[in-house]
Amino acid sequence: MKFKKVEQQDIAFLKSIIEKDRIFTEEEISEDFSRDELAGMRNMPEVLVEPISTEETSKIMEYAYEQNIPVTPRGQGTGLVGSAVALYGGIMLNMSRMNNILELDEENLTVTVEPGVLLMELSKFVESNDLFYPPDPGEKSATLAGNINTNAGGMRAVKYGVTRDYVRGLELVLPNGEIMEVGGKIVKNSSGYSLKDLIVGSEGTLGIVTKATLRLLPLPKKTISLLVPFHKLETAIETVPKIIKSKNVPTAIEYMVKDTILSAEEYLGKEFPDKTSDAYLLLSFDGNSKEEVEKSYEVVADICLEAGAIDVLISETQERQESIWSARGAFLEAIKSSTTEMDECDVVVPRNRIAEFVKYSNELKDEFDIRIKSFGHAGDGNLHIYVLRDDLAEDVWKDKLDKVFQKMYDRARELKGQVSGEHGIGFAKKNYLEESLSVDAMTIMRGIKKSFDPKGVLNPGKVS
Amino acid sequence: MKFKKVEQQDIAFLKSIIEKDRIFTEEEISEDFSRDELAGMRNMPEVLVEPISTEETSKIMEYAYEQNIPVTPRGQGTGLVGSAVALYGGIMLNMSRMNNILELDEENLTVTVEPGVLLMELSKFVESNDLFYPPDPGEKSATLAGNINTNAGGMRAVKYGVTRDYVRGLELVLPNGEIMEVGGKIVKNSSGYSLKDLIVGSEGTLGIVTKATLRLLPLPKKTISLLVPFHKLETAIETVPKIIKSKNVPTAIEYMVKDTILSAEEYLGKEFPDKTSDAYLLLSFDGNSKEEVEKSYEVVADICLEAGAIDVLISETQERQESIWSARGAFLEAIKSSTTEMDECDVVVPRNRIAEFVKYSNELKDEFDIRIKSFGHAGDGNLHIYVLRDDLAEDVWKDKLDKVFQKMYDRARELKGQVSGEHGIGFAKKNYLEESLSVDAMTIMRGIKKSFDPKGVLNPGKVS
Numbered sequence: 001m002k003f004k005k006v007e008q009q010d011i012a013f014l015k016s017i018i019e020k021d022r023i024f025t026e027e028e029i030s031e032d033f034s035r036d037e038l039a040g041m042r043n044m045p046e047v048l049v050e051p052i053s054t055e056e057t058s059k060i061m062e063y064a065y066e067q068n069i070p071v072t073p074r075g076q077g078t079g080l081v082g083s084a085v086a087l088y089g090g091i092m093l094n095m096s097r098m099n100n101i102l103e104l105d106e107e108n109l110t111v112t113v114e115p116g117v118l119l120m121e122l123s124k125f126v127e128s129n130d131l132f133y134p135p136d137p138g139e140k141s142a143t144l145a146g147n148i149n150t151n152a153g154g155m156r157a158v159k160y161g162v163t164r165d166y167v168r169g170l171e172l173v174l175p176n177g178e179i180m181e182v183g184g185k186i187v188k189n190s191s192g193y194s195l196k197d198l199i200v201g202s203e204g205t206l207g208i209v210t211k212a213t214l215r216l217l218p219l220p221k222k223t224i225s226l227l228v229p230f231h232k233l234e235t236a237i238e239t240v241p242k243i244i245k246s247k248n249v250p251t252a253i254e255y256m257v258k259d260t261i262l263s264a265e266e267y268l269g270k271e272f273p274d275k276t277s278d279a280y281l282l283l284s285f286d287g288n289s290k291e292e293v294e295k296s297y298e299v300v301a302d303i304c305l306e307a308g309a310i311d312v313l314i315s316e317t318q319e320r321q322e323s324i325w326s327a328r329g330a331f332l333e334a335i336k337s338s339t340t341e342m343d344e345c346d347v348v349v350p351r352n353r354i355a356e357f358v359k360y361s362n363e364l365k366d367e368f369d370i371r372i373k374s375f376g377h378a379g380d381g382n383l384h385i386y387v388l389r390d391d392l393a394e395d396v397w398k399d400k401l402d403k404v405f406q407k408m409y410d411r412a413r414e415l416k417g418q419v420s421g422e423h424g425i426g427f428a429k430k431n432y433l434e435e436s437l438s439v440d441a442m443t444i445m446r447g448i449k450k451s452f453d454p455k456g457v458l459n460p461g462k463v464s
Numbered sequence: 465m466k467f468k469k470v471e472q473q474d475i476a477f478l479k480s481i482i483e484k485d486r487i488f489t490e491e492e493i494s495e496d497f498s499r500d501e502l503a504g505m506r507n508m509p510e511v512l513v514e515p516i517s518t519e520e521t522s523k524i525m526e527y528a529y530e531q532n533i534p535v536t537p538r539g540q541g542t543g544l545v546g547s548a549v550a551l552y553g554g555i556m557l558n559m560s561r562m563n564n565i566l567e568l569d570e571e572n573l574t575v576t577v578e579p580g581v582l583l584m585e586l587s588k589f590v591e592s593n594d595l596f597y598p599p600d601p602g603e604k605s606a607t608l609a610g611n612i613n614t615n616a617g618g619m620r621a622v623k624y625g626v627t628r629d630y631v632r633g634l635e636l637v638l639p640n641g642e643i644m645e646v647g648g649k650i651v652k653n654s655s656g657y658s659l660k661d662l663i664v665g666s667e668g669t670l671g672i673v674t675k676a677t678l679r680l681l682p683l684p685k686k687t688i689s690l691l692v693p694f695h696k697l698e699t700a701i702e703t704v705p706k707i708i709k710s711k712n713v714p715t716a717i718e719y720m721v722k723d724t725i726l727s728a729e730e731y732l733g734k735e736f737p738d739k740t741s742d743a744y745l746l747l748s749f750d751g752n753s754k755e756e757v758e759k760s761y762e763v764v765a766d767i768c769l770e771a772g773a774i775d776v777l778i779s780e781t782q783e784r785q786e787s788i789w790s791a792r793g794a795f796l797e798a799i800k801s802s803t804t805e806m807d808e809c810d811v812v813v814p815r816n817r818i819a820e821f822v823k824y825s826n827e828l829k830d831e832f833d834i835r836i837k838s839f840g841h842a843g844d845g846n847l848h849i850y851v852l853r854d855d856l857a858e859d860v861w862k863d864k865l866d867k868v869f870q871k872m873y874d875r876a877r878e879l880k881g882q883v884s885g886e887h888g889i890g891f892a893k894k895n896y897l898e899e900s901l902s903v904d905a906m907t908i909m910r911g912i913k914k915s916f917d918p919k920g921v922l923n924p925g926k927v928s
Contacts, residue, residue, distance in 0.1 A: 106708075106709045107705035107708055107709055107816035108708070108814050108815055108816055109708055109713075130711060131711070150654050151652075151653070151654045152654075153651075153652040153654075157651055157652055161629065162651075162652055164658070164661070165625065165629055174904055176904070178902070178904045180902055180904055180905055182905070183882075184814065184880050184881070184882065185814035185815075185880060186812045186813065186814060186845055186880075186881060186882055186885070187617075187621055187626075187812070187815065187844035187845055187846070187885075188615075188617040188621055188626055188812050188844055188845070188846045188885040188886050189615070189665075189812060189882050189884070189885065190614050190615045190616075190617075190665050190810075190884045190886050190888045190889070191882040191883040191884045191889060191897055191900070191901075192889055192897050192901065192905075192909050192927055192928060193662055193665070193666055193670075193909050193912050193913075193927070193928070194615070194628070194661055194662060194664070194665050195905060195908060195909070197628070197661035197662065197664075198657055198658060198661065198662055198912075200658070200661075201653075201654050201656075201657070201658050202657055217713070218713060219711075241571035241572075244570075244571055244572070244573055245570045245571055247594060247595070247682035247683075248682070249573075249681070249682060287756075288756065288759065288760075289755070289756065289759070291753070291755065292751075292752065292753065292756050295752065295753070296752075346654075348650045348651070348652050349650065350569075350572050350648065350649035351571070351572055351649075351651065352569075352571035352572055377652075380651035380652055381650055381651055381652070382652045416648050416649060416650075417648070417650060418647075418648065418650055418653050420653070420654045420655045421650070421651075421652040421653065421654060422654050423654065424654045425654070425655060425656055433655055433656050436655070437655075437656065438644055440638055440640070440642045441644055441646070441656075441659060444915045444916055445656050445657050445659070446915075447911065447914065447916075448657050448662075448911070448912055448915055449657075450911065450915075451908045451910075451912055451914075452908055452911075463656055463657070464656060464657070
């Protein structure tokens with residue numbers, strides 16, 4: 001791809017439409033903007049701009065499109081596959097300043113937000129209004145636009161689905177700078193191809209999200225969590241399809257092992273309620289009354305005990321539940337802080353195949369003599385598996401990582417799974433995506449990209 | 465568009481791969497296959513073929529693509545916008561013979577079906593297994609692939625969402641004949657652009673659905689319906705945002721007026737439980753216990769009474785509920801049988817704007833001196849408004865219809881609504897779609913079509 005480098009006249013143009021203190025060049029740009037959370041690839045943008053409106057974003061994009069300068073939109077940089085890295089330099093748009101919650105519409109049960117609103121801010125806001133935004137990824141400091149662009153799933157996907165299910169409408173700036181609205185406050189829509197659903201999960205390659213209208217639910221009045229210790233991880237995970245089959249669908253079903261819990265305790269400096277066992281399922285249930293929730297969890301507790309659980313620890317108070325779930329939310333950081341470098345595999349498989357996949361990844365640990373840690377969404381088949389570098393030399397690390405990943409993605413394909421459950425493709429997983437899809441599917445995806453972005457200037461080098 | 469006409473050699477090819485008794489030409493083709501339910505446009509296919517497998521479908525499509533012969537896939541022909549009409553002749557694929565329920569997977573809560581399975585068969589099957597497929601359009605004899613291709617919504621969208629929310633995976637035959645799978649039994653997916661969500665609602669223009677894996681829920685143990693009479697339709701509909709705002713979300717909220725009920729009684733030859741009032745809301749609630757359901761509907765009943773409802777009639781028995789809902793399901797047929805010809809407007813608006821839209825369509829009735837009937841999904845903002853020809857002369861009818869529709873679609877746009885809530889665009893609503901979307905959106909949609917179907921042979925003349 002041949003792009004134009006950013007020159008003095010381009011900076012001058014940006015300064016003519018954006019206040020100077022929101023434009024950064026060279027050493028003014030923090031190193032943070034060269035990478036995302038996993039930092040598997042780094043590259044500095046030539047200029048960093050912080051728009052505060054759709055109109056500014058549109059003007060910048062229009063100019064960049066004309067001039068053939070690549071543009072990379074970025075939220076909080078919490079991604080794990082490099083979607084927000086300016087691979088080809090150019091202009092980076094830090095959308096974080098557009099962080100207003102614009103409207104709560106209680107008659108339509110929607111909330112409209114700017115792209116930079118953080119997930120944790122949104123949750124707090126809607127819950128204070130007795131409403132509920134179900135998507136609940138571990139990383140609460142991600143932006144909503146980031147969540148939309150990866151179609152983030154999170155813990156509650158078992159019962160409530162993923163981000164796509166909660167996006168009603170979007171305002172976008174297209175690669176040519178035009179502003180487009182898709183969807184709206186409407187509940188149904190069959191008006192042509194669903195561009196809204198195409199934007200969700202497109203990792204900032206088809207348009208820049210400048211506004212989002214999200215669907216809300218009434219806040220469940222009662223939530224309860226079960227921490228269920230098992231002697232063995234396999235026994236724990238093999239219990240999951242039995243729970244699903246019982247038709248008592250929990251809100252969330254996570255799995256975890258003792259040493260991840262210990263890492264999280266160390267990382268957070270907080271005690272986890274139980275760490276006597278090797279493996280755990282963590283479940284939550286919600287509903288509108290104690291009786292309703294009890295009815296479900298009692299059945300599930302019995303299934304767990306019958307399947308070999310050592311105990312079932314019930315957490316009813318908000319405080320106690322928060323202590324457990326905040327530990328769960330810190331697993332990624334805790335594992336990361338235990339090693340020098342790591343990479344992750346975020347495959348999703350049918351939920352009755354998870355046990356098989358986890359077992360396989362444990363075998364790889366021995367086969368390749370490398371540390372592999374995993375935790376994840378047992379209830380929805382989405383695993384987060386981390387391969388850790390520790391003190392391996394660069395070439396040994398790359399070689400082992402490639403081999404381990406290749407085996408994992410091959411196995412996921414055999415199990416009728418997909419490359420990414422919720423973290424996306426970015427550039428880090430492009431090869432695995434290409435391997436997992438047909439030639440036709442890749443050709444179609446590239447055609448779609450071209451339909452939105454004929455010159456390929458928006459977030460180039462990602463996804464397809 | 466220039467397509468090749470079907471010639472003897474093409475028929476000979478079809479006969480070489482498909483049994484003769486599943487190939488029909490000329491007068492062997494029933495007139496039914498020239499049209500859909502509303503029959504706004506008719507055209508006969510040159511040859512009608514009934515494939516019984518994905519492989520047969522693939523071979524036919526591959527041949528047609530090479531030969532530049534248009535192909536129109538069709539289910540039960542229950543559509544209302546002409547998506548399944550062979551506008552350019554060519555080959556029609558009647559997918560109705562592929563009507564097997566292939567697999568119920570209770571560990572993943574999915575069911576896999578062939579495209580021609582009818583909605584009513586699926587409901588019956590899953591419910592007999594204590595499971596639930598929520599999408600519930602009025603037309604129960606539509607095929608699942610038809611529902612998928614229009615992203616059908618139906619009554620329960622208020623609580624449960626639309627067909628797209630229940631499609632986990634699809635097998636498709638692409639325009640070039642290749643077989644492609646998108647999605648799977650997986651719960652989450654962020655692996656490139658979501659082709660699955662693009663196919664849903666694409667009205668058979670991007671690929672032919674040959675298999676679908678659908679998400680199921682546990683069957684709610686208790687359902688209750690409320691029939692709520694009001695003196696005036698406006699009062700009834702204005703109650704809906706108040707219900708939504710109360711955070712007690714019903715499963716369904718329909719509105720209806722007395723003369724539609726009378727038409728349905730006549731059409732079905734069955735008594736409706738109440739027809740003393742001019743307007744009604746029909747609500748349903750579901751849950752896992754009597755207490756849970758009661759708690760919700762009691763709050764909502766009070767809101768209705770406070771808002772001016774005359775009474776609240778509770779239906780608890782399955783028999784009584786079925787008598788009400790089957791009347792609701794027959795409204796389209798009942799209105800249709802009361803006139804010579806009709807056309808429908810299926811706009812969707814934010815749910816707090818429905819009262820405004822219904823009021824406006826009543827004004828148009830007087831302004832244009834034409835019969836207009838409406839009923840619809842008050843809880844999700846999706847209206848079904850029928851303009852009736854009665855004994856108007858052809859030119860007067862066309863003129864009035866055009867003017868009335870233009871005003872309705874203009875108003876829907878002003879209210880931030882969309883052209884179609886669930887019936888799709890087909891060819892009947894193409895102009896209105898083009899008016900309602902930006903030039904960029906239409907260009908992108910045409911680009912998407914081209915990415916799937918560079919020669920434009922699959923269901924030409926529809927959607928974009």
